[in-house]
Amino acid sequence: MPSPAKINLSLWIKGKRPDGYHEIVTVMHTINLFDVLSFHPSDRFELEIVGNDTLPLNKGNLIVKAANIFKEATGIKPKVGIRLKKRIPVGAGLGGGSSNAASTLKGLNEIYGNPLSEKELYQLAAQIGSDVPFFIKGGLALAYGRGEKIRNYNPVNFKLLLVYPNFQCSTAEVYQNLPPIKRDISPEDAEKFVISPLVSGKIEEAINNMVNDLELSRAPCIEGVKKVKKVLENIGLKPLMSGSGSSVFAILTGSISDLTPLKNSGWWYKFLSAV
Numbered sequence: 001m002p003s004p005a006k007i008n009l010s011l012w013i014k015g016k017r018p019d020g021y022h023e024i025v026t027v028m029h030t031i032n033l034f035d036v037l038s039f040h041p042s043d044r045f046e047l048e049i050v051g052n053d054t055l056p057l058n059k060g061n062l063i064v065k066a067a068n069i070f071k072e073a074t075g076i077k078p079k080v081g082i083r084l085k086k087r088i089p090v091g092a093g094l095g096g097g098s099s100n101a102a103s104t105l106k107g108l109n110e111i112y113g114n115p116l117s118e119k120e121l122y123q124l125a126a127q128i129g130s131d132v133p134f135f136i137k138g139g140l141a142l143a144y145g146r147g148e149k150i151r152n153y154n155p156v157n158f159k160l161l162l163v164y165p166n167f168q169c170s171t172a173e174v175y176q177n178l179p180p181i182k183r184d185i186s187p188e189d190a191e192k193f194v195i196s197p198l199v200s201g202k203i204e205e206a207i208n209n210m211v212n213d214l215e216l217s218r219a220p221c222i223e224g225v226k227k228v229k230k231v232l233e234n235i236g237l238k239p240l241m242s243g244s245g246s247s248v249f250a251i252l253t254g255s256i257s258d259l260t261p262l263k264n265s266g267w268w269y270k271f272l273s274a275v
């Protein structure tokens with residue numbers, strides 16, 4: 001089962017909630033950068049990871065967390081082996097772990113004859129993490145609350161350049177080091193600023209309205225993100241950090257003058273598309 005990455009086309013912080021999370025409004029789109037989960041029968045639940053030797057294999061892995069939540073909700077002990085082929089950079093703001101968790105919930109639900117309704121899938125996803133409900137459907141969506149409330153739209157086509165600067169950002173650390181921010185923005189505003197121009201092909205207007213308030217964080221990793229943004233700005237692009245970082249993307253509306261500075265950076269980069 002393909003497990004896509006996502007980028008945040010915008011992320012606005014409305015304020016801090018009593019539960020310690022931040023109230024946000026964000027626009028996300030899945031992209032054609034995938035992990036792959038394969039499920040096979042086994043006498044007990046087991047996880048194998050290929051392509052990454054630092055991720056945990058125990059309940060610290062969001063795939064195991066998703067399988068445990070599936071078991072608690074359905075009473076079914078999954079007798080399934082999952083093989084994860086990891087390609088999405090970790091700690092990059094691309095939602096890799098969240099995407100894997102959503103794919104695990106959907107995969108187990110399918111294998112055991114759909115004991116969970118779509119509504120229940122969303123409820124379980126929200127228990128795993130704020131980004132997980134988005135990945136139940138993917139495509140183009142608006143997320144709000146702490147990110148678990150979702151409005152889906154028809155996916156749009158655009159190409160992008162994605163840069164991963166070979167260091168991670170911790171989501172918690174980025175949020176915890178935010179200065180006080182109180183954006184007065186609603187999901188309807190996000191539709192007006194970003195979604196409507198995107199779906200009506202006014203890509204430049206959408207790009208000019210895009211912002212990521214998490215770039216204001218004082219977390220140390222953001223300094224590195226700013227260096228990546230500078231290099232992309234110097235080659236004529238309008239870059240934005242994805243999610244809590246560390247990756248930076250730029251939507252492509254034409255050709256790029258000169259890639260030399262990026263080639264000399266040693267950073268990982270790919271030309272990708274929205275899916």
Ligand SMILES: C[C@](O)(CO)[C@H](O)COP(=O)(O)OP(=O)(O)OC[C@H]1O[C@@H](n2ccc(N)nc2=O)[C@H](O)[C@@H]1O
Nearest residue numbers: 020021022024129130131132146147171172175243244
């Ligand atoms: C940055 C984004 O990826 C943008 O899509 C999401 O907002 C974060 O989603 P996520 O990685 O699934 O985050 P979670 O695993 O739910 O939370 C990790 C930590 O990030 C912080 N967090 C997360 C979401 C949110 N709306 N406010 C927060 O303050 C909290 O400290 C939380 O303990």
Ligand SMILES: Nc1ncnc2c1ncn2[C@@H]1O[C@H](COP(=O)(O)OP(=O)(O)OP(=O)(O)O)[C@@H](O)[C@H]1O
Nearest residue numbers: 061062090091092093094095096097098100171243
């Ligand atoms: N299956 C998994 N894939 C990737 N990370 C995982 C997974 N399970 C647990 N994690 C942990 O989650 C953290 C980061 O996950 P992830 O790669 O989703 O970060 P991210 O891309 O910044 O996601 P987000 O945009 O949701 O913040 C790391 O500390 C990693 O160890």
